[in-house]
Amino acid sequence: MDMQKIGAFLAELRKEKKLTQDELGEQIGVTNKTVSRWENGNYLPPAEVLLILSKFYKISINELLSGERLNEEHYKENAEEYIVVDLMKKRKEAKKRLVISFVVAFITILAGLSIVLLSSLLVAPIWLRILYIVFSIVVIILGIGVCCVLTVDAGVYECPVCGEKFVPSMKNFISGAHSFTKRKLKCPKCGKKSFCKKKLS
Ligand SMILES: [Zn+2]
Numbered sequence: 001m002d003m004q005k006i007g008a009f010l011a012e013l014r015k016e017k018k019l020t021q022d023e024l025g026e027q028i029g030v031t032n033k034t035v036s037r038w039e040n041g042n043y044l045p046p047a048e049v050l051l052i053l054s055k056f057y058k059i060s061i062n063e064l065l066s067g068e069r070l071n072e073e074h075y076k077e078n079a080e081e082y083i084v085v086d087l088m089k090k091r092k093e094a095k096k097r098l099v100i101s102f103v104v105a106f107i108t109i110l111a112g113l114s115i116v117l118l119s120s121l122l123v124a125p126i127w128l129r130i131l132y133i134v135f136s137i138v139v140i141i142l143g144i145g146v147c148c149v150l151t152v153d154a155g156v157y158e159c160p161v162c163g164e165k166f167v168p169s170m171k172n173f174i175s176g177a178h179s180f181t182k183r184k185l186k187c188p189k190c191g192k193k194s195f196c197k198k199k200l201s
Contacts, residue, residue, distance in 0.1 A: 108143025
């Protein structure tokens with residue numbers, strides 16, 4: 001994305017409407033300084049502002065981000081570029097989910113173990129201790145479940161036999177033995193079961 005070009009285009013659109021930076025800022029609820037930063041290409045307006053501007057100027061977001069009015073052919077080209085940007089965003093999102101799931105897994109195991117430890121230290125009737133242990137096992141299973149949901153479609157797995165990249169089904173995913181970066185999965189293309197490496201895209 002060419003920030004300078006987008007900024008210049010934003011300024012051009014504003015001038016077409018015969019508005020000052022002040023007046024535009026007032027209309028969309030930001031300061032004239034903010035408008036100036038966008039137009040200088042220092043900042044890209046946030047997504048919600050892009051939406052407002054696109055309605056305000058009756059222009060597509062695609063065109064706003066391209067920094068020009070587009071004809072149909074160009075429009076397609078640029079749309080493809082934004083699909084790529086979108087993919088990059090998804091990749092980032094997947095990374096974030098992986099980190100969260102590791103944190104959840106860590107806390108879950110810590111919580112489960114501390115409950116077990118607590119129950120062994122407590123002078124409590126045997127049924128209460130058993131209840132504690134059952135509870136802690138449920139906590140651990142729930143935590144692992146949350147992690148599975150978070151990570152199953154965060155990124156893809158690559159089959160080492162045929163190189164196919166795929167998202168495993170939840171059942172396949174949960175039942176597969178795994179290490180930190182690999183998981184034993186059945187490849188949907190060649191049907192071989194092997195340790196597939198996790199890839200982010
Ligand atoms: Zn395969």
